[in-house]
Amino acid sequence: MHVTLSVWQALLIAIWVALVESRILGFATLTMRFSPLMTGMMVGIIMGDLKSAMIVTAAIQLVYMGFVAPGGALPAEPAIATAIAVPVALLGHMSPQGAIAIAVPVGLLGSYLYQFRFFLNTFALKPMDKFAAEGNARGLRLSIMGIPTIISFLLFIPLIFIALYFGAPVISGVVSNITHGTVIHVLNSVGGGLAALGIAVIMQVIGKQKLLPFFFLAYFMSVAFAKLQINMTIYAIFGTIFAILYVMFTSNRASDKA
């Protein structure tokens, strides 16, 4: 099976993936990430076979139908999966089903890449905080948009290019070998634990120690009711009710004294 692209084709597809995954094209890239369709179309244009590319992409879309990312984490990256699977399918004259078999493991690896991006973005925070403290709007804008974009391009372009140029099946083999390795375990653990920081910062910013019991109440409610999969809106309604009750009772006490 002949599975190579020209250097230019591989590079253009890699740049497209970097544009989508860096999110530099705005919020609407959400649907470019969640859905394989736009990536499939671009691959079709780059490879000069739009019709077959769309047919293969439509089959991949059915696999990823209904994908949503609560809190921003997607269990797979359909766009990356498509960027690898569609060229392989077109060059190898594979069936759409064969393309799906390649897409699924690559998509899984893609989700680690996307999360690794969150980690690398941390490097943009230091200059960002510096410019904010200086009240430098220009520098702040640049550090918020420029640095993460460069990071994403350096991360995605070489990887996707190598994967395409040297053959996607190799990549899907590598994926299944390392998904159980220590590297992935460490990445998962760090990714799973880092949210603690942002939450601790906000608790500090809210700054009312006497109200901390409400944090514990909520925490143990969410742990205890985890299996019930209670919707965020319901929790927010609970929180609002607690807030109203708190204000009601404390203001009553104040007016009693007066």
Place this chain on the structure above:
Amino acid sequence: MSEINQAAQSDVESQTDEPKRIPQPDKITNKDLMKSWFGWWWANEVNHTFDRMLAPAFCFGLIPALKKLYKDHDELAKAFQRHLLFFNTQATWGGGTLTGVTISLEEARAKAMANGEQPISEDMINNTKVGLMGPLAGIGDSIDSGTVQYIFIAIFLPFAQKGNFLGALLPFLCFAIATFTYGYYFTKLGYSLGRAAAKEIMTGGRMAGIIDGLGVLGLYMMGILAGQYINIKSYFKFTINDKTFDIQQILNTILPGILPLTAVLLLYLYFQKQGLKITRGLLYLTGALILLSIFYII
């Protein structure tokens, strides 16, 4: 770095907000709301990190509005800093609405400071954002990425199956135009709702009660987020005399969810003692997580 930390710390300390005179802010127009909404929409996920989430994008959107409101350099820097802390929500329902609400609150704060009145406190602004971001995200995620997106995909998928590129282009364009349009509507809605609320707060004399109430809601939502987002569990197992001890199972019998809670509380206490040194907190936490996970303790 020490400069940032000092600034961040003074941010936390100056919660009493002694009135300070600043120049009169410029009027916020629909054009400014569009600029801020577009800024948030564009930057949305670009600078996504684990510890700040989408705060940089939120701040990016507010920059033009804040520049019109705070002609005082120090106040502008403080406003930039408070919107970089931690923020995570959905783009249109959450981010659009909160962009509008936040601009209206910042406007009320800047006006009060210019007139020498008691301004809306930074806490108030922070707690409003934090209290509302979770619930709005819950609504927005299920509507935008869960429903609207797939309605368009489902309508046009037959085109793609026949090999027509419109099956890809049309769902994307429809989704982009629809979400951009109603997100801007939410921004304007949030702005007018926030203005009404700000007026009520300023004249009603119930500021302390409202700040406490928002503090309750904010801390409550943080508790929920901590329970749902932080994923730390122990993989440590050892065997003595053929009996295997699974640490996570033992922890579950003592107190489920103890590890994520410990992580948050340690960081909270660290900030309490050392001031809000976010960057160092991040380094320590990452180091600890890497060390513990390399040895499969977590």
